[in-house]
Amino acid sequence: MDSRTVALIRTTFKAVAAEEGGPEKLASSFYATLFTDYPHVRDFFPAAMDSQRDRLVKAISYTLDRLEEPNKLLPFLAQLGRDHRKYGVKPEHYVAVATSLKTAMRRFAGTEMWTDEVEQAWDDGLTVIAETMIGAADQEKTPAVWSGTVIESRSVLRNLTVVRLQLDKPMSYAAGQYMSVQVPSRPRMWRYLSPAVPANANCEIEFHIRSVLGGWVSPAIVGQTQLGETWLLGSPLGGLGVPRNTKRKMLMIGCGTGIAPLRAQIMSMAQRRTNPKVHLFVGGHYPCDLYDLETLSRLAVANKWLTVTPVAENDQNPWWYVDSGEPTPELPGLEPRITGQIGKIVAGFGSWADRDVQIVGSPSMVQTTKFRLMAAGTETKNIRHDPLF
Secondary structure, eight states: OHHHHHHHHHHHHHHHHTTTTHHHHHHHHHHHHHHHOOOGGGSSSOOOHHHHHHHHHHHHHHHHTTTTOOHHHHHHHHHHHHGGEEEEEEEHHHHHHHHHHHHHHHHHHHHHHOOHHHHHHHEEEEEEEEHHHHHHHHHOOOSSEOOOOEEEEEEEEEEEEEEEEEESSSSOTTOBBBEEEEEETSTTEEEEEEESSSTTHHHHHHHHOOOTTTTTHHHHHHHHHTTTTEEEEOBBBTTTSSOOTTTEEEEEEGGGGGGHHHHHHHHHTTTTOOOOOOOEEEEEGGGOTTHHHHHHHHHHHOOOOOEEEESSSSOOTTTTTOOSSSSOOOOTOOOOOEEEEEHHHHHTTTTTTTTTEEEEEHHHHHHHHHHHHHHHTTOOEEEEEOOOO
């Protein structure tokens, strides 16, 4: 797409999004149009659409921000195309979505802004998106979906569970990637989870899930997962685990269950003969949130290139945490725990100019940490995180 096309698409979307309640109204109008004009498409979506509408707007914003960066946008769209195979999506469904989105945009932009040139720009942009996704899906030879049987569900905290699955067939993914998951208690509600272990010959996979207040899926997983039940998994996504330069030192920063994709990468690296130095900061609100320190301790002891620094925002655990009363085990190989906000702590060490940086956590944690590192002198090009939606 030329710069004029990109500018027209971006300007009209931002004008609509700038209105009060604009993004929500646009998403509601889009889905109302889609389900009215193409009722058969409704079966692809969950009954509760709140989070789906939010993800739509964020996905559009992410795409539009990268229209002039095809080296970033096209691989992202290709991954989405491969992932959408799990729904049984066909080329005609892309036409339905593009037509409905354009109708919703036209309705909110108004006749003065929505000119023939703007319509042609949107046609061009949506064609590139659809063709990239369809092409990637057609070329993909891996399964559209995997099945996994729950073989372990272990409660770590009252709001955090570790689930291990036995897959029905091998899945090849880069440690650090994530995938969409559907559980039997929440049909058609796919959620993204990151494996905490690298791909392996045993076809086992492990997820760490924290219950999100007000969420639909995570509370169901934490509270209702049963041994023997079957989960469905989509194609691997994300580029966090795809190495840039295996000789360059690394800085990893993870909060809460954000440790999962970082731990998977460290486990994968531990299988190699040589590795660059890695400094991992693992954080949480309370000391009990640092739930995986025993595993990290073993990894640090076995791999001298790994440094692990625990960080907790508070010295004391919350009122609801019940201590087992057993002596706290010594964890060799770990740096002393630091109290404070993880982004501020890490940035206080300096610019990390010699490191490739990965950040995993909540969207707010990732953004705050990224801005603190940039203010400390870390180059933006050296900082990586997956899309925050």
